[in-house]
Amino acid sequence: MNVAVKPADTGSDRANAPEVMLDIRNVSLSFGGVHAIKDVSFNIHKGEIRAIIGPNGAGKTSMLNVINGFYHPQVGEITFKGETRTQMRPYVAATQGIARTFQNVALFRGMSTLDNIMSGRTLKMHKNFFWQMLRFGPAMQEEVEHRERVEEIIDFLEIQHIRRTPVGRLPYGLQKRVELARALAMEPELLLLDEPMAGMNLEEKEDMSRFILDVNDQFGTTIALIEHDMGVVMDLSTRVVVLDHGEKIADGTPAEVSSNQDVIDAYLGVAH
Amino acid sequence: MDILYNILIDPFVQMGSAPDFFLQVLWSGFVAGTLYSLIALGFVLIFKASGVFNFAQGIMVVFAALTLVGLYQAGVPAWLALILTIGAMFALAWLVERIVLRNLVNQEEIILFMATIGLNYFLIGFGEYVFGGEPKPMIAAELGLPTGSTTFEPFGGIVIIEHLDVAAVVMAIILVTALAIFFNKTRIGRALRAVADDHQAALSVGISLNQIWVIVWFAAGIVALATGIMWGAKSDVSFALQIVALKALPVLIIGGFTSIPGAIIGGLVIGFGEKLFEIYWGGLLGSGVEGWFAYVIALIFLLFRPQGLFGEKIIERI
């Protein structure tokens, strides 16, 4: 077995000086002539919940896409766990322990909940597919081990009842939960959540908030999330970075950010 | 009245009066059907994983068979030639991914389709250059494929079953079962379905598209090789074989482009259908029914059930 990505132990290192997990320095990204991100720098501490907020079109999702390698910035450096690079391929990001969810739910619609989550274990399974086809010996044992991990996640997110349901048939709120489950199955060190509560009703939002806090608390997973619901952001996040038109306009604790005049201005006139 | 009698009654009278011959027709339809299914399977694999209709699938059948026979004629022992051919199909898959697919990622589907047409002509040219254009006999006996036949005597008549046909059917069944297990039960199969469903999401969980494409093209290459061996053993190995591969199109229209069971059933429908029609109704329409029957059936399907028997329902969202 390769070096498994072990969730970090929380609590103990909270008190000490924060360890920087991801550092983004002077990143700029443009498509043709359009500047999606302009010279943005911020970092994410190990074990924190970092919110990225901003009005529509502020470049939040582009930022996540840069972090997990979908987009390659023209300028800037990204340091993840001490390694610096200008671009990252999604495959590498995944192997390094970065998992994510998508704004509009990107699930494998034809597969069951279970298979979707199992696909999150792809990188952790190593046995030859020949053995897997025979469903025998070490491959079978490996399959069982991974299934156990997946079952724990299913239990954790309380989705036992939809284990066998094709995800395409699930209501939106549950799809979001399955997507989170798939990301968790990767046992990530850094979890990127793109509007995890978009389109949910109040009860679903409360459930999702609880799950996010529990993930952070129990597995010590570092989380970066984009969210529009300011109440949720204030409740969940340790620190908040605010983007507007691709530029960073504020960075700090929820309290600091919400009293920042630039932030207030940026949000004025933007309907939510 | 005569016409109606000839269409609606006479064929069934014939079937009933010579049941042994009827069985013989059914069997030949079944054998043809399994081979059609195999070819269609090659298309489905690639279509599922990359959304590309691989125009070169037919030529891959020829290319695989030619490589095998060519190597043997160059003095390589049959078993080694088989292994080397498998290696060649892997090399082909790898090269296609490296040279074609990787550079065309995120392009329109039509562009990828055009690329496969290019691949098609490249393989024809390359095959002719290396192995020559004349037909070659398949090395069936050397590969250990059975010859001869067994005669049954049901209903007081005779039915002849070629051993080669039995081998073809058995091999098709083994291949299909293996592919089904591969798709549904292994990590790579799961990854493959994931890629088919959503590229971005697949990337985000660490599935490597490049790796998946190589595997899929390789699997399609193996299927092509198997088809080439069986079909080649029945006739000869020549570029004319790619015409047979075109039959896969109606099979896919009937079965649906994304469904493995669909490819199998579609293949059988065409196989049974064209043999029965040729024998019992063919006389009414002049011979050569086998040539166009499949396409007519496909046309009917396109009119009434465009997604095929097992294809994913096309739902227009408003």
Add this chain to the structure above:
Amino acid sequence: MRLAEGRLSGWKQEMTAEAHDASVHDTIPKLLLRNAKVRGARPAMREKDLGIWQTWSWADTLTEIRDLALGLRALGLKRGDRVAIVGDNRPRLYWAICSAQSLGAIPVPVYQDSVAEEMGYVLDHAGVKFAVVENQEQVDKLLEIRETYKDLKEIVFDEERGLQNYDVDGVRSYEAVQQLGRDSDDGEDVWRGEIAEGKADDTAIILYTSGTTGRPKGVVLTQGACVWAADTAEQFDSLTENDEVIAYLPMAWVGDHIFSYAQSYVSGYCVNCPESPETVIDDRREVGTTYAFAPPRIYENLITHTTVAMEDASAIKKKMFEYFLGVAREYGEDILNGKPVPLMARLKYWLGNLMVYGPLKNRYGLSKVRIGYTAGEAIGPEIFKYYRALGINLKQLYGQTEAAVYITGQPDGEIYADTVGTPMGGVEIEIADSGEVMYRSPGIFTEYYKNKEATRDTKTSDGWVHSGDAGFIDDKGHLKIIDRAKDVGHLNDGTLFPPKYIENKLKFFPNIKEAVAFGDGRDSVTAFINIDLTSVGSWAERNNVVYASYQELAGNPDVYKMIEDHVDAVNLELSQEERVAGAQISRFLILHKELDPDDGEITRTAKVRRSLVNERYAVLIDALYDPSKKRQKIKTEVTFEDGRRGDIEGDVEIRDMKLHAIDRASFKEAAE
């Protein structure tokens, strides 16, 4: 048999050879010891966890219960102390009940979804000292309660999640308590000694019932009562250790306590706990439940699911479903009851079973159900007949918390949709002059905990219990419940007037959505009707009747005629039942507006608020009792959906009904 006095007794109980010796195994913990000895390797409990069924044999169960009991004892739990049990159906919570009982302590299961304030009342009233709970949610609730209710000493939790970092006094994990138990010296002997001290008249459990009015009352049941109830059911339905049940109804409900707990210890069968409340149907299918118990709404929900699924199904499937359901409706009940049925029908039913009923039953998880019960409230006859037609042996029973469930049950082969069966073994039933059903049995409760007054009002000195329900015994000797006793009134000539009974009969017609019957203290019975806009609306569409509003449709003469026919049908039914024959509806009207929760006329759960209706529609009621009036004008204030208020005016027609003759003589005959 003479039934005129309306008194009936159940069969005399006899002890079969297999049955346990009630004098030796007179408490649940003693039955635990017996089961561990005679069927130690057989499964006692299962729970689906992480997708896999975990099984505990009776021997395992004994160990689990013993360790917990000794742990609780080490923490200071003593005979007579009360222990709250809070959570979903989990093996560990059932074991906690038995652990407490084995020490002579009294378990008090509490509805897990009650809010802290309600739960606090129960805990305080019961004087609970210990609590065994499922998870963090419940621990948080109890900690909140403990801020004011200081007597709660120890909280033991099952599921660790989210509780690792709780550093609070008196909150500990189930494992930790069991470890305490394992560490105690010569625990086994001490524990067995405690069990030996238990007696049949020890209090086994206190079950709090959520009364419709006022605070919940704690029903005290003895060990003897619980064991009796289980013994009775075992004989009635030949239950064995091979039966399987699934535990998914609240543990605080008496039904679950008897079916999923006491019965398992007496009959030795296995109780299965579902993975989560949402997976019950799948889990039930997997374990192949043979003995089922549910309130009517569960059965209603299953039908709703099917209806919804069928709407999406293909036309062929739909046709097939409807056709075979028709076959089932016609012959299913007879086949189930073993009556002669034509060969062709049997064949069709067999085919239907293959194609429709079988898959359907499988989907409900009821394929293997030998006996299924519905209880708790009245089940709609259509729903009841639907399941019987499919070949599921669904039966009704009439029970109460105060009776340790069993009062009457339907014996196999004597199933009627509108009665609740005959008295169970050892039960005596009497109908009081007021029409109230009274019963007496070995299973009746000791008292309402710390509520002497309520106990006195409900239980007579010679052990008869007021059920609070009005009913009568019909000519087949079956009990028929018609209404809550306090709702039953009398006409001026003394005839019984059960409003809900009459209203329900009316509401069984799809065209009638709501009905309000009047008659208490009057000369005759009258009724308001609300038509069902969906049902009548679709009739209107089919018959090209144009209407702009509810009011217009309600006033349509054809609609009136249709409703008149329904009322007449109800009258005919009433005329054939001796006790209510005089309560036929003499006049009715169709209200000009729908009774609306926004106007406070009915509750959100669709219960009519009688006093408010009486007040708002006094004019109409007066008109109903004024024979000279054929129409009545009325103006009613309404609240619109956007919160604005306005008036609806109407001119409502009143219909007179011709009553059916009552054949008193035939009632006499039947009674003889």
